[in-house]
Amino acid sequence: MIKHSEEFKQEAVRIALTSGLPRERVALDLGIGKSTLNKWVSHYSPSDLVSAPQADLARENERLRLENRILREEREVPKKGHSVLREPKAVRFAFVHSWRHRWPLELMCRVLQVSERGYRSWRSRPISHRERTDMRVLAHIREQYSLSLGSYGRPRMTMELKEAGLVVGERRVGRLMRINGIKPVRTRKHKITTDSHHRLGVAANWLDGDFATDAPNRKWAGDITYVWTQEGWLYLAVILDLHSRRVVGWAVSDRMKKDLAIRALDMAVRLRQPPKGCIFHSDRGSQYCSYDYQKKLQAYGLRPSMSGKGNCYDNSAVETFFKSLKAEMIWRRNWPTRRQAEAAIFQYINGFYNSRRRHSYLGGISPLAFEAKVA
16 A cells, blocks of 8 residues: 655645646546545645745735735824824824724824823713813704705804804814814716807896895896706706895706796796896806897896806806705715706705805805895
């Protein structure tokens, strides 16, 4: 009976497992029986088949992987906690506590230059009056952030908290928002909706970049934008009263035709009953230059005004509204149907933008509050 060495057995098993050849062929090539080879395969574990050099290489690879993971985590911690690196230790301890489930305690304490012992002492220490106040203010910040559709930064958030009766400054609000990752959501997309390649009549630019007015229904501005849904584009036409920046007329359609702009105009006139001579400003799009639209303006006694060619800033008030609408609602989710998008736009305009949203231009109050104040 031939007695095979351990090295021979291990090499036979390695060949059987890695060569891709049938066991019968491997056994025949090595001059052993198939049953003997099967017995050896069942006897040896994969770790037994690793040679000393291979074992050293495996250990070195594992060490490098661990080192890379630690270095990667050490880079990630400052990315999340860069805003607290210069804050007092209590703030850094709070950051460590908030992220303790993601990164090792020892790693975060090292990166943020605090001790583990100090962190444990901070955890067992009774909450100070300032920390309790911060927790109460933070709860209000989270509530107002949700009500504002994630649109409020430090200044508007501070206004909301003061109106709720909290004595708090912008620096404190900014610190709590920064530490807890609360910031306005902003994104950007673009699609050209202005069709200015036409031979229709163009009105003079009577507004000429002057959006200020001392009374309502003196200056209006309108434009058309778009919302993408899974059913296709939904187009939105709006009209703003430049005195209060209130949306006074709007309409939606699956096509960007002149009737879309006309329906928004009809709504605005029904709601506000503007006096003759009220300026209506728009871009040079074919919808606004069309004969039917200009005839409507004439019938309502509105004075047409149009932006300069290629100058988007001439209608910046409406563009600002569109940016707010999209950043605060439209771009945050997918819209399966046009009807769902239309319902959301209605809720945004009437339930938030006109009635609740704080406008910097109006001194931090909503359009409806501003109109009531100056009435």
